[in-house]
Amino acid sequence: MIRLTTPISEDQARQLKVGDEVLLNGKLVLSRDMGHKYMKEQKPEWLKPILKGMVIYHCGPVVKKNADGSWSFVAAGPTTSIREEPYEADVLDTYQVRGVIGKGGMGKKTSDGLVKTGAVYFHATGGAGSLLAERVKRVVDVHMLEEFGSPEAFWVIEVDDFPVVVTMDSHGGSLHEIVLAQSQERAKALMAK
Amino acid sequence: MAECTIPTLTTMDEVQRKSVLPSDYRADMAGLKQLDLKPPILELIRRASSRLPQDVIDALVKGRDAEEEGSRAFNTLNDMVKNILLADGHVTPLCQDTGTLIFWVRHPYGLSQHKVKQQIRATVVEATQRVWLRPNCVSSLEGKNTGNNLDPFHEGHPVVHFEEWEKSEIEVAIMLKGGGCENVGAQYRLPDVTIGAGRDIGGVRKAIIDAVVKAQGQGCSPGILGVAIGGDRVTGYEKSKEVILRKLGTPNPDPKMDQFEKEITNDLNTLGIGPMGYGGKTTVLGVLVEEMFRHPASFFVSISYMCWSSRRRVMTIGANGDVSFD
Numbered sequence: 001m002i003r004l005t006t007p008i009s010e011d012q013a014r015q016l017k018v019g020d021e022v023l024l025n026g027k028l029v030l031s032r033d034m035g036h037k038y039m040k041e042q043k044p045e046w047l048k049p050i051l052k053g054m055v056i057y058h059c060g061p062v063v064k065k066n067a068d069g070s071w072s073f074v075a076a077g078p079t080t081s082i083r084e085e086p087y088e089a090d091v092l093d094t095y096q097v098r099g100v101i102g103k104g105g106m107g108k109k110t111s112d113g114l115v116k117t118g119a120v121y122f123h124a125t126g127g128a129g130s131l132l133a134e135r136v137k138r139v140v141d142v143h144m145l146e147e148f149g150s151p152e153a154f155w156v157i158e159v160d161d162f163p164v165v166v167t168m169d170s171h172g173g174s175l176h177e178i179v180l181a182q183s184q185e186r187a188k189a190l191m192a193k
Numbered sequence: 194m195a196e197c198t199i200p201t202l203t204t205m206d207e208v209q210r211k212s213v214l215p216s217d218y219r220a221d222m223a224g225l226k227q228l229d230l231k232p233p234i235l236e237l238i239r240r241a242s243s244r245l246p247q248d249v250i251d252a253l254v255k256g257r258d259a260e261e262e263g264s265r266a267f268n269t270l271n272d273m274v275k276n277i278l279l280a281d282g283h284v285t286p287l288c289q290d291t292g293t294l295i296f297w298v299r300h301p302y303g304l305s306q307h308k309v310k311q312q313i314r315a316t317v318v319e320a321t322q323r324v325w326l327r328p329n330c331v332s333s334l335e336g337k338n339t340g341n342n343l344d345p346f347h348e349g350h351p352v353v354h355f356e357e358w359e360k361s362e363i364e365v366a367i368m369l370k371g372g373g374c375e376n377v378g379a380q381y382r383l384p385d386v387t388i389g390a391g392r393d394i395g396g397v398r399k400a401i402i403d404a405v406v407k408a409q410g411q412g413c414s415p416g417i418l419g420v421a422i423g424g425d426r427v428t429g430y431e432k433s434k435e436v437i438l439r440k441l442g443t444p445n446p447d448p449k450m451d452q453f454e455k456e457i458t459n460d461l462n463t464l465g466i467g468p469m470g471y472g473g474k475t476t477v478l479g480v481l482v483e484e485m486f487r488h489p490a491s492f493f494v495s496i497s498y499m500c501w502s503s504r505r506r507v508m509t510i511g512a513n514g515d516v517s518f519d
Contacts, residue, residue: 033336034336059289060289060290060327061289061327062285062286062289062291062324062327063324064324074285074286074289074324075280075285075286075287075288075289075327076289077288077289077290079290079372079373080372080373080376080411082411103373103410103411103413103469104373104409104410104411104469104470105409105410105470123469123471125269125272125273125276125469126288126373126410126413126469126500127273127276127287127288127371127413127500127501127502128272128273128275128276128288129276129280129285129286129287129288129289129290130276130279130280130283130285130286130287131272131275131276131279133285133289134279148336148338149328149331149336149337149338149340150327150328150338151289151327151328151329151338152336152338163272165265165471167471175471175472176409176410176470178472179409179410179465179466179467179470179471179472180406180409182465182472183406183409183464183465183466184406186463186464186465187402187403187406187464190402190460190463190464191388191389191399191402191403
């Protein structure tokens, strides 16, 4: 088990390999569909210091506003990452992001982006909304809440031993490619029956 | 290595204690027109969002115990079980994606569908305020979130199906269907030369295998497949969701179809996709199939993929006004 604290350096990211189990600590920045479109098309400068060396989490959380005005995460598992395929490689490059957490894996364009920028794709257990929300220590900040709505906003959170697995690395490796190829092979055999 | 979590939910006494339905609530079945279903529906949503049905838990545990202890597949299924216990204990959503909300209301003559729909809508707003549901209704082009889970103009969300029946009781079923798994659903038009599927049960089988391989882990496997054979493009997909209400392990009333369900489930679990697509023996928890009639020219196979967190509940209000939940 590897423990990493954000911000992550390029060297740290390049040392990670497919199959590594990692516990993440420090800050994560949440972003999904609207945020990625916005980052690619508008390249907002204000996000640069927030995202440098950071890990983006594909997640639209259930959040609760507390009586004192602070926020709590109630459920916060990963969303399907492939929807960000048109944007992710550009986001990694523009903002020098070192990791992306999501589910389901991503495609060739992102894989090439991970190699170029020096970043990894972390997989979290989909549907484990309660379990993963327990690892969120606090909500540090939120951006674009009004504009995007709560599931799409840029939430900045601090996590404690957030459990993920590296399924795509900066060397072109992808567990998703391997499982896909093997299952396609098996499907051919089943369909021939 | 992760410890093996024992899948024990909170007791029914505890569920009763946490219930938002007043213990003396009794539906006035003599005054169907004036009936207020908001309190029991709120409790139905609470249970659906936070407490996974026992048959789904049993299937996940069976899958976990078939995987090699300490493997990623084993640990992932074990984390799913842990998550189920946490959500139940805290009464928080099992998953942050509380899905598209689908209701099926079956009722005797005399109930106002208009009133019940408004009651369901009002209750969904309250459940969203209580943070049991995430606001999940956005305008398609602008992406603007309505914030309360209501489609304000066309009443398209929440989805409510009504059916009048001859029984004197009311049944309300609910399903919370996440977006990730909805995105990997598929509809095939047979014959389909790309997968060599003809207009027979063999062709249906190929369509199902193809859909599961295309879905990989993206629908949050191990999934539950609802399959409708026949119908038209709309009724096929509708039926493919409704069949997911059937409990896992309950036999298909059609013995031939029951046999087919068992065989295709075993076949799919040899694909090696595994929980979350990590690889493993547990790719699906079950396949539920129903045959419909069809137009002679059309042969659709409609497949809905339900994620492992198959959140569904059924509430029955008896002729005496008593409310029970399953």
